[in-house]
Structure formats: structure tokens, C-alpha cells
Amino acid sequence: MRIRRNDFGRLKPPELGAWEPSMTVTVVVPAHGGQEKLDLTLAALSKQTYPARLLDVIVVDDGSPVPLRADLVPNGRVVRVRESWGRAAAVQAGADAATGEIVLVLDADMVPWPEHVEAQMRWHHLASYLVVLGWIDFTDPPVLPSPSEVTAGVANLFPMSPHRHDWAEEIIASHEGLRTAPSSLVSRVHVGATASYPAWLLRACGGMDTTLKLAEDTELGYRLTQAGAVFVPDPEARAWHVGVPTAMRSFAELKRYNDPFVADRVPYRRYLRTDRGRQWLVPYVEAVVEAGSYEDTRATVDGLLASSLPDVRVTVEGPWESLTDSRRSPLSDPLLELRLLRAQFEHDPRVRLGPAPEPVAPFRLLCPPGWMPEPTTVERLVGHLEATDGGALCVALEESPEGVVCARLERTAALARASFLIKEGEHLDDVLDEVFGLEWVDGAAFGLARRPRLYPPRRRPVPEHERLARQRDKELDTLRERTAALRAEVAQLRREAAKGRRDTARWKEKAEHWRREAVRLAREQDRTVLDKAVRRMRNLTFPGR
CATH class of the missing domain: 3.90.550.10 (Spore Coat Polysaccharide Biosynthesis Protein SpsA; Chain A)
Incomplete structure (x- = not known):
């Protein structure tokens, strides 16, 4: 079956209880102490609907002060971490010891519903490169139930906590159940508390990074993506998480610790790689x-x-x-x-x-x-x-x-x-x-x-700080030249304005002179006309005088 990107919608899983399984699965439970919670996990695993003949359980004892037991589940055994320590080392030790075609990792504070393993395994029967993610409900009961109460049924055994993986469920819901999620985002919901992997795919991607003590699931999800995996979250593969996890109790402290490790190993987290000039373990x-x-x-x-x-x-x-260091002609070396x-x-x-x-x-x-x-x-x-x-x-x-x-x-x-x-x-x-x-x-x-015809360039490359200084000096010179030109232009305008004012004053003076001259001439002309009129009247009144 060929799946395009992460769109597993063409796969049609059978209804729970209405199909015949054939693949083997090893459930790996990493644990450090906490036998009381572990017993609840094992009790729930003893009541799975998946056939017992196809299922075995490995409890990985990660250096517990008191050795752990796995006697509450058929086909259960305990292996111990021999090298390193921490959850990643424990999961890897369990995967190395697993004999199932599928490896299902389940944390020791998880109490799975009876259909939990079956719900995940039905997907693996459809395609060989799926990573199936269980669905987690959180609970924080004041008193733990007994293993016998767990075997009687877990559906309503615990009170529901207000805590949820809201961010993961939001990613899943906003991308049609993860089917339309882009490759750079799809593995982010891989939290690892309950997830199953084809054994071959786990080996192909290199298994767990046992140098990590936290964020190992984030890093593994990235490498599974690079190995070609398709991620399938299944809401019917339900399990109780007993107690509030560290990610919810101490989010800021956990993020502060994880960020440098994730930045070095997961190139998709671009917001963690904003430091200029840095190099990282895994390049982009x-x-x-x-x-x-x-x-x-x-x-x-x-x-x-x-x-x-x-x-x-x-x-x-x-x-x-x-390339060897044997004798040769340096310039005619083949x-x-x-x-x-x-x-x-x-x-x-x-x-x-x-x-x-x-x-x-x-x-x-x-x-x-x-x-x-x-x-x-x-x-x-x-x-x-x-x-x-x-x-x-x-x-x-x-x-x-x-x-x-x-x-x-x-x-x-x-x-x-x-x-x-x-x-x-x-x-x-x-x-x-x-x-x-x-x-x-x-x-x-x-x-x-x-490439340019002449490469490498014959001129010495200018260092960045020197190039910037030269550019700054050139810009300043240009600014100075422009400022000088503007000042000269202003001075010229001022000279022209002064000349204009002088010309205006001179023309005003001439105009005033012409006005006065016009008035004078008008007055003289008026007197001349008046004198002629008087003489004419006199000649008419007193002829001969």
C-alpha cells in the first residue's frame, strides 16, 4: 500500500473485535522503580483483546533500587539496562530484546484500555511503515486502585484530570486527523508514552539516541520521519496516564533543558536555530x-x-x-x-x-x-x-x-x-x-x-567589516557632496532673491518718479488749457484789449 505524504485515509482499519490478527507484537515497558504503578500497567496488559499467543511483554529495569517484577502478565519477562541509563537506553534495550514484528512502547505509568494493543495493531496489518500513536487520558487519583480492580475494567476506574495534550490534539484536529499535516510538523505529536513501530523501521532509523536523557521521543520522531514513516494517531487506542507528567508540571524548566539538545538534532525546529554563524550536529x-x-x-x-x-x-x-604522498611533479600531477x-x-x-x-x-x-x-x-x-x-x-x-x-x-x-x-x-x-x-x-x-570566467576572484576579498566601513564612507561622501551642492544652490537663490529685491526697489522708485512726472505734466497741461480759456473769454468780453 502506497501512502502519499501522511494521508493514510485510504487505509480502512477493521472494527475492533471483528478481524483476525496475525502479526506478533512485543510491548516494551521502560521503568525505574515504581512497582506499584507498573503492576497496574501489567494488569491492564493481561486483559488485552489482542491474542495472547501473538503478544509478549518486556519490562526494562532501568537501574531500579529494588529489582522489578513482571509476574502479573503472561509471557512477561524483565531485562535490565546494561549500558548507559535513562528512558532512551531502557527503550533501546527492550527493542533489542524484542522478538515481535511490532514494538509497542508503553510507559510504566500508563494503564491501557483492553482494546489498546488491538487498536494499534490493526493499522500495522494494513501497511508496513506506520507509526501508530495511542490516545492518552490523564488522571491523578488520590489513591491508586489495586491490580485486581484494573483487571475488572479501566473505563470508569479513574477520575478524568483537566490536563490534556491540548497542543498535540489541536495539531491532529486541525490537520484532518494528521492526514494533511506537512512533513515538518507531522512527527511533533510523537510523545512516545504509547506508540508502536515496525521493528524493521525502528532499526532502519537507528533506534533511540541513548545519549539523551529527555526529549528522546522528539528526536526519534524526527528520524522516523526521515526514514519514511507515516504517523497514525488512533483515538480508540486509549490509555490512562496515572499522574501529571513532567511536561505539564514543569513546562518552562523542561523546555529550557530540552531546547539545546533538540536544536542540535532536529533541524525542523527553525525557531531554535536563529543564532547567526552557528553550526549544528544535524544540518538542515x-x-x-x-x-x-x-x-x-x-x-x-x-x-x-x-x-x-x-x-x-x-x-x-x-x-x-x-591521493598519496609519493614522489610526483607538483604541476603535472594527474x-x-x-x-x-x-x-x-x-x-x-x-x-x-x-x-x-x-x-x-x-x-x-x-x-x-x-x-x-x-x-x-x-x-x-x-x-x-x-x-x-x-x-x-x-x-x-x-x-x-x-x-x-x-x-x-x-x-x-x-x-x-x-x-x-x-x-x-x-x-x-x-x-x-x-x-x-x-x-x-x-x-x-x-x-x-x-561561475564567472575568472574564479576565484583575483582581488583580495574585502572583509565584511571593511566593506561596510567603505560603504558607509562612500555614503557619507555622497551626502557631503549633496549637502555642498544644496548649500551652493541656496546661496545662488539668495543672491538672485537679493538682486530681485534691488530691482524691485529700483522699479518702484522709477514708477514713483514717472507717477510724479505724470502728475506734474497733467497739472501743467491743465494750467495751459486754463490760461488759453481765460484769454479767449477776455477777447470775447473785451475785444481789442
Whole structure:
């Protein structure tokens, strides 16, 4: 059965009690002391509806002061942690000792309902790569019941606590029961108090990280995702959690402790990786470049290391084992390109010289030498693949006589699932497209271009602080020049304004002069006209005078 992304909706589990199981399951119960609560867990396991002939129980004693017992359940046995300590080490010891096809981990403070194992196991009969999560109800009874009361029935045995895994249930509910959850989110609900795994898948992903004393479930969920798992929460696989867990009692202290361990190992938690310049145990992107010419390969690797994504690690693949220190002509060495590349990157902790490692990062970028990404190229490619939750991006670079030259960004989880689902005669990309999706994009649109003709640059690269200082000085010079030009322009305007005021005053003076002259002339003209009129009247009145 091929499931696309995490959409397990095409699986149709049978009704409880209406089917015939055939797979074996080992229930692993890690415990440190607490025999009283453990007895309740074992009593509940003794009354499971799943056939006893297919079920066995391993109690893992993690260094208890008084050795633990498992005599309340048929087919029960106790193993002890021999190396390290803590829950992760205990779960791993139980998984190593398990003989079942499925390993169901159940914490020692859990009291499962009778159908708990059956509800989870019915899913495993439908597909071989499911991680099934039980449903937890919390209780904090003032007095613990007896094992006999548990075997009589657990449905109404405990009072319901107001505490719940609200955040997990909200993620599940808001993504259609987790079927539409993106790959970067789906494993976050893996809390591990009750969960079941195919034994082969648990081994394939590397099992528990026994160096962790907390947050081991978070880290395991991430690696299970990368191994191609599908996560299925089942509300019918119910169990009581007796007592309030640490995550609810001391959330701030627990988060403070877990954050640095999770940040180092789970690249999906981007909010924990905001420190500039840091490198982490597990990178976000594992880039692989095949060794070519010194200039081509260096250009590509340098571009990848300068990515705006800080947690990128680069592997340069090549026949490094062929480099020896035997006598040779340094300049005509047939392995000169390889030797120069080793000299260039051997001591850079972000660069690995050798075969590509087993993928642990969520993304792997394959890029041919001679193509330089812009600083934002890798981040944009990953962002595009995350936006579509796709399986791979084929990035077309150019056409050649041999075909299309391309880079390729792959989602590790999608590649892993396609690899174990592929059948003889099928092409891996066809399966990859079926289970996650495959898309072609244009490399130029994402800033992938041929390296410059002269690479490395002949000029000494300017240190960042010096470059910024030069840029600041240039900006200041430009500002000073602009300020001087504006001051000169203001001075010119002021001169023109002063000249305008002088011209205005002069024209006003001339206008006043012309006005006075006009008045004078008018007055003289009036007197002349008056004198002529008087003389005319006199001549008329006194002729001859």
C-alpha cells in the first residue's frame, strides 16, 4: 500500500473485535522503580483483546533500587539496562530484546484500555511503515486502585484530570486527523508514552539516541520521519496516564533543558536555530558536489557555504583515497585538481571530502560543479519544496548533447519511502512522484548560474567589516557632496532673491518718479488749457484789449 505524504485515509482499519490478527507484537515497558504503578500497567496488559499467543511483554529495569517484577502478565519477562541509563537506553534495550514484528512502547505509568494493543495493531496489518500513536487520558487519583480492580475494567476506574495534550490534539484536529499535516510538523505529536513501530523501521532509523536523557521521543520522531514513516494517531487506542507528567508540571524548566539538545538534532525546529554563524550536529541541508576542476568545484562549494541558510553542510565526492604522498611533479600531477580541492577544503568543518553520507538532514541538494548559487538560492529552493510538501525539485540548468544538466533538491523522507516501496522494473522518480510529488523548475529563476570566467576572484576579498566601513564612507561622501551642492544652490537663490529685491526697489522708485512726472505734466497741461480759456473769454468780453 502506497501512502502519499501522511494521508493514510485510504487505509480502512477493521472494527475492533471483528478481524483476525496475525502479526506478533512485543510491548516494551521502560521503568525505574515504581512497582506499584507498573503492576497496574501489567494488569491492564493481561486483559488485552489482542491474542495472547501473538503478544509478549518486556519490562526494562532501568537501574531500579529494588529489582522489578513482571509476574502479573503472561509471557512477561524483565531485562535490565546494561549500558548507559535513562528512558532512551531502557527503550533501546527492550527493542533489542524484542522478538515481535511490532514494538509497542508503553510507559510504566500508563494503564491501557483492553482494546489498546488491538487498536494499534490493526493499522500495522494494513501497511508496513506506520507509526501508530495511542490516545492518552490523564488522571491523578488520590489513591491508586489495586491490580485486581484494573483487571475488572479501566473505563470508569479513574477520575478524568483537566490536563490534556491540548497542543498535540489541536495539531491532529486541525490537520484532518494528521492526514494533511506537512512533513515538518507531522512527527511533533510523537510523545512516545504509547506508540508502536515496525521493528524493521525502528532499526532502519537507528533506534533511540541513548545519549539523551529527555526529549528522546522528539528526536526519534524526527528520524522516523526521515526514514519514511507515516504517523497514525488512533483515538480508540486509549490509555490512562496515572499522574501529571513532567511536561505539564514543569513546562518552562523542561523546555529550557530540552531546547539545546533538540536544536542540535532536529533541524525542523527553525525557531531554535536563529543564532547567526552557528553550526549544528544535524544540518538542515546536506549538499553534495562531485569533484570536478578546481575552479568549478570551488565556485560551487563557496556559493553553497555562503548561503543565507546557515546550517548547510557540503560533501565533495571524489576518489580521495587515490591521493598519496609519493614522489610526483607538483604541476603535472594527474591528480592535481583533486589535490588542490583537498588543500582548499580539508580543514573546513562544514565540508566533508568523501562519499555522500547516509542522509540525516531533511533535505539533500545535488549540484554539479561549475554552477554558483546566489546567497538565497538554497533557502528559496527549500522554501518552494516546503510550500508544496513535495518530494523533489529537479532544477534545470542547461541542455547538453547528453541531455539536460540539472541540480536536484530531495526530501530525505520522500526518498526513503520511495526506496523501500519501489518494485523491480520501476523508476525511482516515478515512485517518488507517486508518494510525495516531483517538480521541474528553472535554475535561473532561483539564481543558479555558471561561475564567472575568472574564479576565484583575483582581488583580495574585502572583509565584511571593511566593506561596510567603505560603504558607509562612500555614503557619507555622497551626502557631503549633496549637502555642498544644496548649500551652493541656496546661496545662488539668495543672491538672485537679493538682486530681485534691488530691482524691485529700483522699479518702484522709477514708477514713483514717472507717477510724479505724470502728475506734474497733467497739472501743467491743465494750467495751459486754463490760461488759453481765460484769454479767449477776455477777447470775447473785451475785444481789442
